[in-house]
Amino acid sequence: MGLYSPTMQRYLELIENELEDAMPSVFVKQKTVCEAMRYACAAGGKRLRPMLVLSFAALCGGDVHAAVPYACAMEMIHCYSLVHDDLPCMDNSLLRRGRPSTFAEYGEDMALLAGDGLLTRAFEWGLNADNVALVGECKAVRALRLLADAAGIYGMVGGQTIDLESEGQAIDLATLQELQEGKTGALLQASCEMGAVLGGGGEEQQKAAATFGAALGRAFQIVDDILDVTASEEQLGKPVGADEDNEKVTYVSLLGLDGAKALADEQTAKALEALGVFGEQAEELRVLTKALLTRNA
Amino acid sequence: MGLYSPTMQRYLELIENELEDAMPSVFVKQKTVCEAMRYACAAGGKRLRPMLVLSFAALCGGDVHAAVPYACAMEMIHCYSLVHDDLPCMDNSLLRRGRPSTFAEYGEDMALLAGDGLLTRAFEWGLNADNVALVGECKAVRALRLLADAAGIYGMVGGQTIDLESEGQAIDLATLQELQEGKTGALLQASCEMGAVLGGGGEEQQKAAATFGAALGRAFQIVDDILDVTASEEQLGKPVGADEDNEKVTYVSLLGLDGAKALADEQTAKALEALGVFGEQAEELRVLTKALLTRNA
Numbered sequence: 249m250g251l252y253s254p255t256m257q258r259y260l261e262l263i264e265n266e267l268e269d270a271m272p273s274v275f276v277k278q279k280t281v282c283e284a285m286r287y288a289c290a291a292g293g294k295r296l297r298p299m300l301v302l303s304f305a306a307l308c309g310g311d312v313h314a315a316v317p318y319a320c321a322m323e324m325i326h327c328y329s330l331v332h333d334d335l336p337c338m339d340n341s342l343l344r345r346g347r348p349s350t351f352a353e354y355g356e357d358m359a360l361l362a363g364d365g366l367l368t369r370a371f372e373w374g375l376n377a378d379n380v381a382l383v384g385e386c387k388a389v390r391a392l393r394l395l396a397d398a399a400g401i402y403g404m405v406g407g408q409t410i411d412l413e414s415e416g417q418a419i420d421l422a423t424l425q426e427l428q429e430g431k432t433g434a435l436l437q438a439s440c441e442m443g444a445v446l447g448g449g450g451e452e453q454q455k456a457a458a459t460f461g462a463a464l465g466r467a468f469q470i471v472d473d474i475l476d477v478t479a480s481e482e483q484l485g486k487p488v489g490a491d492e493d494n495e496k497v498t499y500v501s502l503l504g505l506d507g508a509k510a511l512a513d514e515q516t517a518k519a520l521e522a523l524g525v526f527g528e529q530a531e532e533l534r535v536l537t538k539a540l541l542t543r544n545a
Numbered sequence: 546m547g548l549y550s551p552t553m554q555r556y557l558e559l560i561e562n563e564l565e566d567a568m569p570s571v572f573v574k575q576k577t578v579c580e581a582m583r584y585a586c587a588a589g590g591k592r593l594r595p596m597l598v599l600s601f602a603a604l605c606g607g608d609v610h611a612a613v614p615y616a617c618a619m620e621m622i623h624c625y626s627l628v629h630d631d632l633p634c635m636d637n638s639l640l641r642r643g644r645p646s647t648f649a650e651y652g653e654d655m656a657l658l659a660g661d662g663l664l665t666r667a668f669e670w671g672l673n674a675d676n677v678a679l680v681g682e683c684k685a686v687r688a689l690r691l692l693a694d695a696a697g698i699y700g701m702v703g704g705q706t707i708d709l710e711s712e713g714q715a716i717d718l719a720t721l722q723e724l725q726e727g728k729t730g731a732l733l734q735a736s737c738e739m740g741a742v743l744g745g746g747g748e749e750q751q752k753a754a755a756t757f758g759a760a761l762g763r764a765f766q767i768v769d770d771i772l773d774v775t776a777s778e779e780q781l782g783k784p785v786g787a788d789e790d791n792e793k794v795t796y797v798s799l800l801g802l803d804g805a806k807a808l809a810d811e812q813t814a815k816a817l818e819a820l821g822v823f824g825e826q827a828e829e830l831r832v833l834t835k836a837l838l839t840r841n842a
Contacts, residue, residue: 272698277723278706282698332661337633337653356634357709360657361702364629364664368697371668375690385682393672400665401569401579405658409575412654426574 251294251539253532259302259312263295266320270373272365284354284362285369289327292345296540297439298323303533304443304457307526308450315446317379318391321370322439325399328366331359333408370395383446391442398438407431419497425466433465440464452525460522467515467541473498474508516541548591548836550829556599556609560592563617567670569662581651581659582666586624589642593837594736595620600830601740601754604823605747612743614676615688618667619736622696625663628656630705667692680743688739695735704728716794722763730762737761749822757819764812764838770795771805813838 252260267289274282298319305315334341334349335356342352351359371392373379380388397403407430414423440461444454477500499508519537523530549557564586569579595616602612631638631646632653639649648656668689670676677685694700704727711720737758741751774797796805816834820827 276703277710277720278698278703278727280710281702281706285698332657335634335657337657358706360629360632360634361706361709364660365698365702367661367664368693368702371689372693372697375686375693377690380686385686388686389672389677389682392668393674396665396669396672400669401575401582401662405578405662405665406573406575409578409655409658412658413574413577423574430575 251536252299253535255306255532256299256303256536259299260295262302262313262316263298263319263323264291266316267323270317270320270324270369272369280354280358281361281365284331284350284358285365287353288331288350288362288366289324295323297326297435300436300439300461301443301446303536304440304449305447306443307529307533308444308447308453308457310447310449311382314382315443317373317376317382318388318395318442318446319439321374321392321395322435322442324366324370324373325395325404326435328363328370329399329404329408331363331366335359335363338408338412367399387446387448390445394438394442394445398434403430403434403438404432405430407434414497416495417497421502424497424499424502428469429462429465432469433462436465436468437461456522456525460519463515463519463522464537464540467512467519470499470508470512470515471541473500474505474512476500477505512541548833549596550832552829553596553600553833556596557592559599559610559613560595560616560620561588563613564620567614567617567621567666569666577651577655578658578662581628581647581655582662584650585628585647585656585659585663586621592620594623594732596833597733597736597758598740598743600833601737601746602744603740604826604830605741605744605750605754607744607746608679611679612740614670614673614679615685615692615739615743616736618671618689618692619732619739621663621667621670622692622701623732625660625667626696626701626705628660628663632656632660635705635709664696684743684745687742691735691739691742695731700727700731700735701729702727704731711794713792714794718799721794721796721799725766726759726762729766730759733762733765734758753819753822757816760812760816760819761834761837764809764816767796767805767809767812768838770797771802771809773797774802809838 271286271289272282274286276282301319301322302312302315306312330344331350333339334344335351341349343349350362354362374388374392374395383391399405407427410423410427411431414427419427437458438461440457441454444457449457476498499511503511516537519541520534523534568583568586571579571583573579598616598619599609599612603609627641628647630636631641632648638646640646647659651659671685671689671692680688696702704724707720707724708728711724716724734755735758737754738751741754746754773795796808800808813834817831820831
């Protein structure tokens with residue numbers, strides 16, 4: 249996809265191979281769910297979260313290979329959330345990344361179980377004796393704690409709840425931020441922090457990773473909102489903000505296009521600034537950050 | 546409920562209090578899901594799984610209080626599985642323990658998220674720094690590994706998959722056993738093993754706990770099947786086996802009532818025998834086992 253440097257391309261390969269290994273065999277009686285789990289985790293996404301885990305593990309001077317199982321546990325959580333999000337009782341999405349969503353392909357019951365299976369598998373994999381041995385019990389516990397907290401009721405599940413509860417309502421900026429920080433920000437931030445913990449980073453490095461991840465998550469979402477508007481503007485020839493059918497509150501609907509762009513720039517600058525403590529070594533991550541956050545340029 | 550000894554009644558109190566503490570506050574924006582999580586975990590069940598965790602921790606000479614968070618993590622997994630099982634795309638059950646199921650009470654979307662939230666919360670709670678400090682990182686990792694493995698694709702989720710896949714099919718005894726060992730056996734066995742690990746039991750004690758848990762799980766399910774038949778027989782005045790509408794394969798449909806009773810007796814004896822290594826101290830657990838498994842007497 250041209251987004252990643254050669255080093256990061258190698259990380260991507262490590263991630264894809266490990267995810268392949270981590271998925272359950274399909275030569276068992278519970279075949280259909282195993283297939284659905286594999287389908288939901290199949291290559292195609294950017295693998296941004298596990299990539300952040302490995303990048304920060306490397307930046308903190310740690311063994312990248314030892315962090316791979318935890319990077320993949322993070323990706324499994326992300327993939328399960330997409331499977332459950334697409335279910336009829338949620339977004340009812342038949343398509344995901346240009347192909348049938350997991351429930352459209354395997355049925356609602358199997359998609360529910362595949363999501364449950366992936367969520368559980370993340371912890372099975374992170375707690376697996378061989379994987380724990382690579383990083384030691386202390387780091388394994390801290391990394392998985394970050395993962396669980398970010399995925400749970402005060403993180404991703406919480407954000408999804410606020411999203412459901414605020415459907416069709418005129419929420420304010422603070423609520424939108426809380427929603428997005430849970431729904432997408434929590435996992436992104438935890439990915440960076442996990443990497444720093446697994447890589448043996450000190451307090452300053454862990455703090456920088458958290459600050460970077462939080463700012464990246466915010467900027468990422470704002471840029472998404474901007475792209476949604478500018479893309480449909482281009483397609484439809486309509487002025488921005490004239491889309492009366494779309495009542496969903498976004499950063500653009502609350503702040504206007506210029507306001508949203510200014511906030512995205514502010515958060516991007518904050519993310520880049522946080523990388524300062526890593527010096528020259530963070531250059532590739534700087535390039536990636538700019539590539540991700542200037543998609544609207 | 547008369548099932549538990551005074552010591553076990555005290556365990557039950559510890560479990561109920563801890564579950565209350567572990568559930569997220571409802572004074573937040575994600576209120577509805579927090580309420581649904583509490584509803585799904587509310588008192589009413591036997592709490593058999595956490596009770597087994599604490600009983601084996603005590604039998605192995607460990608600190609029962611330190612095991613309570615892990616006992617409750619086990620119960621959260623059990624509760625999440627009931628919430629997701631009741632969903633329309635699974636069993637579509639409007640009732641659970643004599644009151645509306647979680648989805649009937651809070652809607653399908655909130656029940657899905659409450660299940661996800663509970664499953665994740667089990668690991669958040671088990672990985673929580675204070676709770677890990679009570680048992681140490683090594684035991685925490687081993688206990689949560691048992692939990693994750695038993696809950697996952699090779700355990701509970703796997704059993705549920707086989708159940709779905711074999712609907713309306715004439716499965717054999719081996720498949721029924723694999724299905725039940727995943728669906729209900731895995732968590733029961735893991736509860737006993739977790740207790741032994743957390744209580745500091747040696748290899749022999751851990752093995753005995755696993756053997757007991759596996760036999761209890763099998764006997765428990767067979768007794769359930771027997772009760773289903775004898776209860777409907779009593780209600781309807783129909784001869785056993787004449788229920789043509791109910792095509793579900795059970796131990797009774799495969800082995801006949803007498804064959805099922807013989808197998809239940811065999812597994813009950815095996816469970817009781819496994820308790821031998823704990824001597825006199827296991828007397829209360831023996832009494833409980835007999836009470837659970839002679840419900841058909």
